[in-house]
Amino acid sequence: MVRFRVRVRSGATVLAVVAAVLAGSLTACGSGAGEDSPRDGRTPVRKAAESRPARPVPRGDGSETPDDFNGDGHRDLVLNDLVKDQAHADDAGVGIVYGGPDGLVPGARQLLAPERYAARTGGQVPAAFDAEAGCDLDGDGFTDLVLTTDPPYDGQGRPPVPVQLLFGSPKGLAGKAVKLVVPDAARAGKDWPDHPVCGDFDGDGAQDLVLHASAQQLSYLRGPFDRKGAPDAAGAPVPAPGNVPTGPAADVDRDGRDDLVIRTAEGEGDASLVLGGPYGPTGTGIALPAGSDLAVGRFGRGAALDAAIGSTSGTALRYDFPAPTRASLTVSGTLLDTGDFDGDGVGELVAGGAEFLFFRGGKGRTTALDPEPAATLSPAERGTHRVVAVGDFDGDGRDDLVVRTYRGETWDAVGVYAGAKKGAGKGAEKGAGKGAGNGSPVGTEPVVTFSTAEFPAG
Numbered sequence: 001m002v003r004f005r006v007r008v009r010s011g012a013t014v015l016a017v018v019a020a021v022l023a024g025s026l027t028a029c030g031s032g033a034g035e036d037s038p039r040d041g042r043t044p045v046r047k048a049a050e051s052r053p054a055r056p057v058p059r060g061d062g063s064e065t066p067d068d069f070n071g072d073g074h075r076d077l078v079l080n081d082l083v084k085d086q087a088h089a090d091d092a093g094v095g096i097v098y099g100g101p102d103g104l105v106p107g108a109r110q111l112l113a114p115e116r117y118a119a120r121t122g123g124q125v126p127a128a129f130d131a132e133a134g135c136d137l138d139g140d141g142f143t144d145l146v147l148t149t150d151p152p153y154d155g156q157g158r159p160p161v162p163v164q165l166l167f168g169s170p171k172g173l174a175g176k177a178v179k180l181v182v183p184d185a186a187r188a189g190k191d192w193p194d195h196p197v198c199g200d201f202d203g204d205g206a207q208d209l210v211l212h213a214s215a216q217q218l219s220y221l222r223g224p225f226d227r228k229g230a231p232d233a234a235g236a237p238v239p240a241p242g243n244v245p246t247g248p249a250a251d252v253d254r255d256g257r258d259d260l261v262i263r264t265a266e267g268e269g270d271a272s273l274v275l276g277g278p279y280g281p282t283g284t285g286i287a288l289p290a291g292s293d294l295a296v297g298r299f300g301r302g303a304a305l306d307a308a309i310g311s312t313s314g315t316a317l318r319y320d321f322p323a324p325t326r327a328s329l330t331v332s333g334t335l336l337d338t339g340d341f342d343g344d345g346v347g348e349l350v351a352g353g354a355e356f357l358f359f360r361g362g363k364g365r366t367t368a369l370d371p372e373p374a375a376t377l378s379p380a381e382r383g384t385h386r387v388v389a390v391g392d393f394d395g396d397g398r399d400d401l402v403v404r405t406y407r408g409e410t411w412d413a414v415g416v417y418a419g420a421k422k423g424a425g426k427g428a429e430k431g432a433g434k435g436a437g438n439g440s441p442v443g444t445e446p447v448v449t450f451s452t453a454e455f456p457a458g
Contacts, residue, residue: 052454055107057098057172062141066391067134069168071142074099075393076172077402078131078145079414082111083453087409093117094131094147095455096173103394104416106450110172114149119164119177121151132163133248135198135207137225142168146196146209147177159192163211165229178229182211182219186234189214199249199258201276206232210245210260210281213237218245218262220280241272241285250296251276252305252321261294268292268311275322286324289316297338297347299361300368308349308369310334315351319368329369331357339390339399341419341441348374348441350401352387355379358441375440379415383407394418401442412453415446 060072067076079095098108114129126149133146144167151160164177182193191214201208206223209231213219218240221231244263252259257276262285264270271294272285288294291309299306302320308329309316315331318324335352342348346361349369357373379385382405389402398419406412419442 052107052450054109055105057108057110058100059170060142061170064141067143068099069096069134069143069145070098070172071168071170072099074101074395075391076143077104077389077393078134079388079404079452080130081452082455083406083412083451084409085456089409090127091129092456093129094145095452097450098172099393101395103400103418104448106448106454109455111455112145112166112173117166117173117175117177118147118149119179121149121160121179124152126150132196133198135248136168137165137198137207137209137223138167138227139206139224140168142170144168145173146180146198148194148196158187158190161193163193163196165225167227178227180209180221181228181230182221183231183234185236186219186221187213188217188219188237191215193219195245197245197247197249197260199247199260199276201249201258201260201280202278203255203257203276208280210247210249212243212245214243216240216243218281220282222280238280238282240274240281241287242270246271249276250305252296252307254304261288261296271309273307273321286322288318291316292334293336295336295338295349297349297361298340298345299338299347299349301346302368306368308336308338310336310351315349317369327369329359329371331359331373335387337387337390337401339401339419341399341401342422343396343398343419344422350387350390352385354385356385356387356401356403360441377401377403377417377440377442377444379403379405379413380445381405381413383411383413388414392419403446412451414450414452416448417442417445418447 058072060070062071063073069076076099077097082092082095094112096110097104114125118126118129128150130148134143137144147164149162153159161182163180166173166177193211195212197210198207208223209221211219217237222233240262242262242264246261249258249260259276260274260281262272270290271288274281274285275283289309291311293310296307304321307318315329317327331351337350338347340347349359351357356377358375360370360374362368386404388404390399393400400419401417404414
């Protein structure tokens, strides 16, 4: 299944977006889904029986690093849809891999099982417990996790709020989640308040939350949030050019306020970019082409960010918002991501499918992406491939690419492909991975590998 996803990732100089956010980490393109044996002659990444010993979560003092739940200054990784012992078994929960000075440390892992971490409703533990976004909602220097659940609802009156917040701490994500408080005045109709997106939409320095309200209206909750899940303020629902807020958010026009992509509906279709302002995301929106995926990053040297919108007919490019210049690109994949993998201040576009194509950015504003791919990455493991994260995990100023390969529900492999300085010779950079310097913005082999089967194993 293909989703219209908008992913905004923050790296040293680039932001990119994703719309199914973290919850869609197994919705992918590629081939081989449902096969349970590795390619002949190849050893799969560790399975549960071979799990490396778990390590303590490092303690931190707080930081401004994105997705840093323990505040030690190193980026962490969130994974949904963990491998199961057997197909159709209950979801184990959310997996966290904590980072260190040299990148992700698979042994420093945490399983957020709903039985232990989710807030109960009427004494019931939610069956669904999916990560949606990470942001520091209470401003204490530790990233918090926004999750969605499935609380019981009898169909009478307004549905309960399905969103929960799990707060970061020096020990990482700890304690019980709390239910997000959406004041009645900020709700409309009888829709579920879902699709949470966090960002600083009014530019006051605090992280806010936006959710779907109903009938093309949004609930806008201003931060900071207290430890009971309540916002600092919330007004009446604001009108929007669609029903599905998509994030995380990014400051596309560089005015100090985050902007928001709104989709008209789930699945492939139209979307708009709504600019933040002193009263939040209240603008009418800038129309974007219809497509199945969208990535926002800095492809050129314009004043604002750029966008690539993927569809079966090609990729539409929009340079330098809010009045973007139009261009197009022909690529074979419609799942798009972006990051500054070589650390030159300009982003590369990644088009995913059975393999990953890299298109380099440039200095021009209307020809910012090279129409010919600079490199192709083909993961060694056979299966369905999916980018699950882009970010600087090893702290070298270059974004890294995290790819998940899976076969059915019972086998997967996660690999981290390190960013490589442009023009570096093969093997010239510590941690760049084999093949760096062959024209690829990332190494051709992962520098870190593991399986999500390790989480339930402890």
